[in-house]
Amino acid sequence: MPGGPMSQRREKAQILDAAGITRAITRIAHEIVERNNGVQDIVLVGLRSRGVDLAHRIAVKLEEIEGTKVPVGALDITLYRDDLGKAETQPVVRRTEIPFAINDKKVVLVDDVLYTGRSCRAAMDALMDLGRPRLLQLAVLVDRGHRELPIRADYVGKNMPTSHQEQVQVLLTEEDGVDRVVILEETAD
Amino acid sequence: MGTGLKRKDLLGTRDLSPEEIGLILDTAISMKEIASRDIKKVPTLRGKTIINLFYEPSTRTRTSFEIAGKWMSADVINISTSSSSVVKGETLKDTGLTLQAMHPDVVVIRHSAAGAPQILAGLLKASVINAGDGAHEHPTQALLDLFTIREKRGTLAGLKVAIVGDILHSRVARSNIFAMQKMGMQVRVCGPATMLPRYMDRLGVEVFSRIEPAIADVDIIMMLRIQLERQGGGLFPTLREYSKLFGLNLDRLKAAKQDVLIMHPGPINRGVEISPEVADGPYSLILNQVENGVAIRMAVLYLLAGGQAAAN
Numbered sequence: 001m002p003g004g005p006m007s008q009r010r011e012k013a014q015i016l017d018a019a020g021i022t023r024a025i026t027r028i029a030h031e032i033v034e035r036n037n038g039v040q041d042i043v044l045v046g047l048r049s050r051g052v053d054l055a056h057r058i059a060v061k062l063e064e065i066e067g068t069k070v071p072v073g074a075l076d077i078t079l080y081r082d083d084l085g086k087a088e089t090q091p092v093v094r095r096t097e098i099p100f101a102i103n104d105k106k107v108v109l110v111d112d113v114l115y116t117g118r119s120c121r122a123a124m125d126a127l128m129d130l131g132r133p134r135l136l137q138l139a140v141l142v143d144r145g146h147r148e149l150p151i152r153a154d155y156v157g158k159n160m161p162t163s164h165q166e167q168v169q170v171l172l173t174e175e176d177g178v179d180r181v182v183i184l185e186e187t188a189d
Numbered sequence: 190m191g192t193g194l195k196r197k198d199l200l201g202t203r204d205l206s207p208e209e210i211g212l213i214l215d216t217a218i219s220m221k222e223i224a225s226r227d228i229k230k231v232p233t234l235r236g237k238t239i240i241n242l243f244y245e246p247s248t249r250t251r252t253s254f255e256i257a258g259k260w261m262s263a264d265v266i267n268i269s270t271s272s273s274s275v276v277k278g279e280t281l282k283d284t285g286l287t288l289q290a291m292h293p294d295v296v297v298i299r300h301s302a303a304g305a306p307q308i309l310a311g312l313l314k315a316s317v318i319n320a321g322d323g324a325h326e327h328p329t330q331a332l333l334d335l336f337t338i339r340e341k342r343g344t345l346a347g348l349k350v351a352i353v354g355d356i357l358h359s360r361v362a363r364s365n366i367f368a369m370q371k372m373g374m375q376v377r378v379c380g381p382a383t384m385l386p387r388y389m390d391r392l393g394v395e396v397f398s399r400i401e402p403a404i405a406d407v408d409i410i411m412m413l414r415i416q417l418e419r420q421g422g423g424l425f426p427t428l429r430e431y432s433k434l435f436g437l438n439l440d441r442l443k444a445a446k447q448d449v450l451i452m453h454p455g456p457i458n459r460g461v462e463i464s465p466e467v468a469d470g471p472y473s474l475i476l477n478q479v480e481n482g483v484a485i486r487m488a489v490l491y492l493l494a495g496g497q498a499a500a501n
Contacts, residue, residue: 076219079231079261084495092212093219093491129228 009167009184015160018179021141021172024157025054028139029061031155036106039066041134043102045073047111047123048094053174054141055110073098075109080122102131108155112170114140117151142181144168194492198310198317201326202368210368214336216488217481223260224483234263237294237494241267242284242309243320244275244300249455249479250320250330254297257486263294263494281305285312294494298322316493324358330454331364333485335372337477338409341450346373351403353435354413354462355384355424361454362413366392379403380413380435383424400435404445411452412437412463428461438464450474 016024036042039062046055052074059070076094084090109123120138127133139155144162158181162168167184171177194209202210223229239258241251251267258265275284281300288296289312297318298306303325310317321327339345350369356362356378369376370393377395378385389396397403404410415431425431437451451463451473459465468475 078219079223079233079491084233090492090495093216093488095219096222125232129230130226 008187010187012166012183012185014180014182015142015168016158016181021157021179021181024141025057026061028155028157029058029065032058032062032108032137032139033065035137035154039068039070041104041106042108043071043073043100043105044108044110045075045098045102045123045127047109047119048074048076050112050170050172050175051075051110053172054112054139055108058108058110058139071100073100073102075123075126077119077122077126080126082118082122096126096130098130102127102133104132104134106135106137107133108137108139110139112141112172113168114138114143114151114153114156115146115168117147117149120151121149141170142168197493198306198319199328199489199493200306200310200317200319202328202331202364202371203326205328205368205371207371210332210335210371213332213485213488213492214339216492217332217336217484220257220487220491221481221484223487224480229260230262231260232262233491233495234258234261234294237263238292239263239265239295239297239490239494240288240291240293240315241265241320242288242296242298243268244270244298244305245321247299247320249482250299250327253479253482254318254320254486254490257483257490258295260483261487261490261495263490266293281308282312285309289313289315295490318489318493321360323360324363325360326364326367327360327454328364328368329482329485329489330361331368332489333478333482334361334365334411334452334454335368336485337452337474337481338450340477340481341474342408345369347375348409349375349377349407350409350411351377351379351397351407352411352413353379353400353403353437355415356380356389356413357384357386357424358416359413362411365411366394370394377403377407381425381431400437400441401444404437404441404449406446407449408446409450409452410437410445411454412457414454414456415458415461417458432461436460436462436464437467439466439470442467448472452478455479 044055044059046052055072059072062070074097076096078091078093137154140153141157143156143159165186170181173179241254243251255265293315295316297320299320300322303323305322306317306319352362366376379397379400453475
């Protein structure tokens with residue numbers, strides 16, 4: 001395999017525990033309500049896969065706060081990536097499931113980590129092919145910096161400056177059996 | 190995360206692993222969603238060139254590859270041999286080398302000679318997809334058939350299928366037999382003795398000479414087209430007799446399971462191998478097969494040309 005063996009990574013620090021994640025989601029939900037004067041016309045679209053889990057959790061909070069169910073969709077951006085053919089392995093295409101019209105809706109994109117901004121760019125292109133939302137906002141659990149595109153999140157659970165060598169890993173009970181966010185660093189091997 | 194197909198070309202189902210078949214079918218689920226959109230276009234294969242090189246007539250397969258490529262933003266060029274240098278006597282090798290000089294990423298070939306795609310694959314840097322070679326293989330047809338069955342039944346393993354008709358000349362039957370067996374299905378074939386290859390049982394399929402027992406307890410009946418263009422003559426006395434003995438009509442269907450699925454790779458000879466009432470009936474999946482063909486071809490194009498796994 002080209003590129004040599006995978007480098008080893010070890011946990012450097014935990015930046016959010018289960019309670020921290022819950023608090024961040026609660027705050028994001030409140031900010032969405034405040035910024036949009038309620039949840040009228042709001043729909044949540046999570047990026048596969050952990051963004052979808054986070055979107056569902058935000059939807060639960062929004063229902064607690066406003067008493068209204070907010071639609072949640074799932075977006076797979078694989079077909080819109082700008083690094084197809086560059087990545088070492090080919091990403092598996094998963095399903096986009098947005099069972100509602102997004103025309104004239106206020107769409108909140110939800111992702112776990114905001115890094116270069118390239119996933120968000122792909123998500124915006126993918127969404128625009130599905131319709132014409134009235135406005136688009138971005139919610140992320142962790143903003144780790146190092147943007148390569150002029151993209152900024154509207155709702156951030158935790159700002160966490162990192163180095164390029166580090167990796168931010170979001171673990172959620174739905175996928176990983178545990179709720180925590182950690183920074184991994186490379187070890188000399 | 191994830192790996193593509195570990196191959197440059199798709200020449201047949203015989204050398205595909207069950208995992209590869211599963212990956213193609215799963216990828217096609219995502220591709221099918223794109224067909225339901227208002228804007229049927231994703232940028233995945235932007236800047237890639239696909240050449241459809243068809244030495245035999247085809248409507249659905251060529252159109253299906255063309256739509257699949259275009260929905261993924263590739264540039265698709267169709268070459269039909271009646272309007273190309275082939276009529277001036279150019280050999281497959283020279284056609285291949287000429288195309289190579291134009292740097293295509295994928296060449297989809299249909300040819301009347303078995304093995305033509307293999308020859309082309311050895312000549313070209315581009316990925317070669319076999320869209321039917323003689324009586325050899327037609328892998329994307331088998332994959333779309335499996336996809337259609339799985340979509341209706343939820344699973345493939347354990348299902349019984351009867352393939353009825355001209356097995357001898359059918360690349361669809363061959364590709365399906367290999368693929369279905371890999372996915373754990375039980376395959377039986379049925380047709381006039383003159384249209385059954387010898388030693389069929391060595392492939393692990395059951396052979397029936399009469400249609401009634403063949404279709405009695407199967408989950409799927411796949412009718413094959415009588416390929417008038419490949420008949421040297423003398424394989425059966427008359428079309429009418431063939432239809433009487435091996436055609437699928439409502440009366441004959443009473444012997445089958447209530448919820449049996451009817452498939453046909455098309456184009457159908459109405460009233461010969463299948464009666465119009467059956468072809469247009471509630472259990473007929475013939476048009477689902479066509480619809481799913483686009484999704485399967487998008488999946489194959491993505492997996493061969495969409496990432497690192499392709500090219501080198």
